[in-house]
Amino acid sequence: xxxxxxxxxxxxxxxxxMLFRAVVVAMPLLATAQTSAHDHAAxxxxxxxxxxxxxxxxxxxxxxxxxYAPLFGCVSxxxxxxxxxxxxxxxxVGDGQLDARTPEALIYEPVGDARRLVGxxxxxxxxxxxxxxxxxxxxxxxxxxFVDAPNRFGIPSFFELHVWAWRNxxxxxxxxxxxxxxxxxx
Numbered sequence: 001x002x003x004x005x006x007x008x009x010x011x012x013x014x015x016x017x018m019l020f021r022a023v024v025v026a027m028p029l030l031a032t033a034q035t036s037a038h039d040h041a042a043x044x045x046x047x048x049x050x051x052x053x054x055x056x057x058x059x060x061x062x063x064x065x066x067x068y069a070p071l072f073g074c075v076s077x078x079x080x081x082x083x084x085x086x087x088x089x090x091x092x093v094g095d096g097q098l099d100a101r102t103p104e105a106l107i108y109e110p111v112g113d114a115r116r117l118v119g120x121x122x123x124x125x126x127x128x129x130x131x132x133x134x135x136x137x138x139x140x141x142x143x144x145x146f147v148d149a150p151n152r153f154g155i156p157s158f159f160e161l162h163v164w165a166w167r168n169x170x171x172x173x174x175x176x177x178x179x180x181x182x183x184x185x186x
Contacts, residue, residue, distance in 0.1 A: 045140050046100060046139060046140040046142060046163055046173075046174075047163060047164075047165045047173055049100045049101065049140070050100070050103065050119075050120050050163045050165035051165050051166070053100075053101040053102065053103075054103070054106060054117065054120060054165065054166075057106050057117055058117045058166070060087070060108055060114075060115040060117070063087060063106070066089070067089040067090070067091050067092070068087040068088065068089045068105075068106055069087060069088065069089075069090075070085050070086070070087050070088075071086055071087075071088045072085075072086055072153060073085065074110055074183035074186060075183070076182075076183040077177040080177065080179055081177035081178050081179040081180075081181065082109075082177065082178065082181045082182055082183045083107055083119075083121075083162070083176065083177065083178065083181065084107045084108050084109045084110070084118055084119075084178075084181050084183070085107070085108045085109075085110060085115065086105045086106075086107055086121060087105060087106045087107075087108060088104060088105045088123075089102075089104055089105070092104040093105075093123050093124075093125075094125070096124060096125060096128040096129060096132060097124070098122055098124055098137055098139060100122075100139050100140060103120035103121060103122050103163070104121060104122055104123040104124070105120060105121040105122075105123060106120055107119045107120060107121060107162075107181075109167070109181050109182065109183075109185065110183065110185045110186040111185045112185060112186075116166075116167075117166045118164065118166050118167035118178070118181050119162055119163055119164040119165055119166060119167060119169075119178070120162070120163050120165065121160055121161065121162050121163075122137075122139060122144070122160065122161045122163070123158055123159070123160045124137055124144075124158060124159050124160075125156060125157075125158055126146065126156070126157040126158050126159055127156065127157065129159060136159060137159050137161075139161060142161055142174050143161075144159035144160055144161045145159065145160055145161065145176065146158075146159055147159070147160060160176075161174060162174060162175065162176050162178075164178055167180055167181060168180060
């Protein structure tokens with residue numbers, strides 16, 4: 001019979017601590033890598049769809065006759081960032097449907113008398129959507145945010161999704177407030 005090898009308890013404890021630390025460090029990095037790869041692919045597809053279908057609206061003067069009109073003035077964040085001026089197509093907002101090619105709102109940043117297209121917003125009435133579909137909406141795998149009533153816009157509860165296709169948002173392409181957008185240029 002071979003002699004058993006005895007490993008000092010202190011070495012076993014030290015190895016456990018090192019393994020635990022390696023897992024604690026590695027797991028968030030692996031999760032971030034997987035999430036980033038997934039988000040990047042989703043971002044790229046929806047952002048590309050938005051760009052392809054809104055490029056003709058880079059010049060705000062091309063909105064005449066399209067059904068888009070400014071509403072609510074320039075929307076700025078409660079403590080940071082802004083959205084900009086929303087040009088809504090009320091026919092699209094009220095139709096209860098979503099199509100990645102036709103956003104309900106085009107968002108412009110005021111720059112003096114000019115307007116710079118920075119993104120879009122998809123909007124659908126919550127009750128209408130839930131009655132027809134039973135679950136919150138999503139486009140290209142991105143879930144919409146729920147905005148309950150009463151809200152700052154004075155409208156019924158709705159679902160919304162911002163896509164910052166024309167202005168980088170350091171917090172992500174689908175985050176509501178964009179620190180790179182300002183209402184101060186009016």
